[in-house]
Amino acid sequence: VTLTNASHGFGTIAPFTQQSNAADPLTLSLDASTPAGTVIPLTLTLTYEGYSQSEPFSIDVGQPIPYVTDDAEVFLGWTLGVPGDDATRGKFEWGDPSGTTSGSDITQPEDDHTPGSGHNCFVTGKAGGAAGDNDVDDGKTTLVSPRFNLAAAPSATLKLWRWYTDLGGTPNNDDLLLQISNDDGASWSNLEVLGHTENSWREVSFRVADYIAPTSTMRLRVVAQDKPNDSVCEALIDDLSIEVFEDQPLFNVFGRPGLNQPVAFHLTGHAGDSFLLFVSSGTGDYVVPGVIGHLLLDPSVLIRVLSGVVPATRLSRTLVTIPSEPALVGFTAYFQAAVFSSQATYLSSRDEMTIEQ
Numbered sequence: 233v234t235l236t237n238a239s240h241g242f243g244t245i246a247p248f249t250q251q252s253n254a255a256d257p258l259t260l261s262l263d264a265s266t267p268a269g270t271v272i273p274l275t276l277t278l279t280y281e282g283y284s285q286s287e288p289f290s291i292d293v294g295q296p297i298p299y300v301t302d303d304a305e306v307f308l309g310w311t312l313g314v315p316g317d318d319a320t321r322g323k324f325e326w327g328d329p330s331g332t333t334s335g336s337d338i339t340q341p342e343d344d345h346t347p348g349s350g351h352n353c354f355v356t357g358k359a360g361g362a363a364g365d366n367d368v369d370d371g372k373t374t375l376v377s378p379r380f381n382l383a384a385a386p387s388a389t390l391k392l393w394r395w396y397t398d399l400g401g402t403p404n405n406d407d408l409l410l411q412i413s414n415d416d417g418a419s420w421s422n423l424e425v426l427g428h429t430e431n432s433w434r435e436v437s438f439r440v441a442d443y444i445a446p447t448s449t450m451r452l453r454v455v456a457q458d459k460p461n462d463s464v465c466e467a468l469i470d471d472l473s474i475e476v477f478e479d480q481p482l483f484n485v486f487g488r489p490g491l492n493q494p495v496a497f498h499l500t501g502h503a504g505d506s507f508l509l510f511v512s513s514g515t516g517d518y519v520v521p522g523v524i525g526h527l528l529l530d531p532s533v534l535i536r537v538l539s540g541v542v543p544a545t546r547l548s549r550t551l552v553t554i555p556s557e558p559a560l561v562g563f564t565a566y567f568q569a570a571v572f573s574s575q576a577t578y579l580s581s582r583d584e585m586t587i588e589q
């Protein structure tokens with residue numbers, strides 16, 4: 233990283249006027265080998281009349297690409313409630329929330345966050361009524377995401393939109409927890425502990441590697457609780473997304489692969505690239521002449537499951553329903569895509585799913 237003109241003197245600025253350094257701007261140069269996703273910390277210091285004021289900020293190298301999206305319009309098998317939950321009302325549900333109010337405050341919104349035709353989200357007791365009828369009471373309720381694979385996406389940033397109300401008799405004495413696991417839920421790290429009402433849809437964003445090492449067995453957990461039990465407590469979650477800076481094609485499955493249940497197949501690429509997605513019952517590691525990336529499937533049992541073109545968003549997303557075939561329970565399917573750009577042919581990262589009941 234090279235800074236050119238890293239400082240600039242404005243001289244004397246007359247009252248109620250402004251000065252610009254546009255003719256001689258501060259310039260930041262990066263070595264071309266700087267990896268995408270690198271975060272460059274910078275500090276802007278303003279010095280004037282003997283005072284000095286510093287503002288830290290950072291810039292990300294490269295352009296983020298969507299890797300997982302879940303607008304919650306289709307239920308992808310999130311876990312609603314876990315052993316140990318003790319809330320008696322207002323447990324996490326999936327669906328279309330009914331609005332509630334307390335005085336002039338909206339406690340539960342009538343609408344989910346997804347723009348346009350969206351209706352559904354995750355909500356603590358989706359029914360309406362009085363503010364205290366279907367809010368969290370007597371303890372905690374937990375929402376857990378399906379497993380997601382970040383092994384090939386260490387630059388991942390997880391984003392979601394949340395709503396949190398903690399009003400009523402004793403407001404703001406509870407915590408909404410956003411937590412992440414890299415060992416399939418065996419242990420959890422806090423992303424955010426929110427201890428006060430933010431009763432509007434707000435986006436929060438977490439660079440995963442700042443909190444925990446990215447692995448193939450990641451999960452997100454949300455815990456809402458009325459403890460002590462004296463508040464109108466509501467939590468809503470919508471529009472989860474994961475963005476990455478890795479430029480090579482990445483494939484992942486998002487959703488609980490239960491019989492007759494939908495999962496989302498996600499493949500990143502460049503707009504206009506065509507692709508073929510393959511499934512195999514086994515893995516391998518083979519060099520394929522003329523192709524970038526290794527074949528990570530057992531080539532003796534390759535079946536083509538999908539073909540398509542990567543859209544302008546750079547993420548191809550296809551919902552696939554697991555067959556309703558009990559004999560498949562326990563079967564592990566491995567997936568990898570071949571992606572064809574005008575310059576080269578690539579093999580994507582591999583992901584897998586083990587079919588559940």
Ligand SMILES: [Ca+2]
Pocket residue numbers: 303304305344345346350351352353470471
């Ligand atoms: Ca939604």
Ligand SMILES: [Ca+2]
Pocket residue numbers: 322340355356357358359366367368466
């Ligand atoms: Ca509710």
Ligand SMILES: [Ca+2]
Pocket residue numbers: 367368369370458461462463464465
């Ligand atoms: Ca309550």
Ligand SMILES: [Ca+2]
Pocket residue numbers: 402405406458459460461462463
């Ligand atoms: Ca409380």
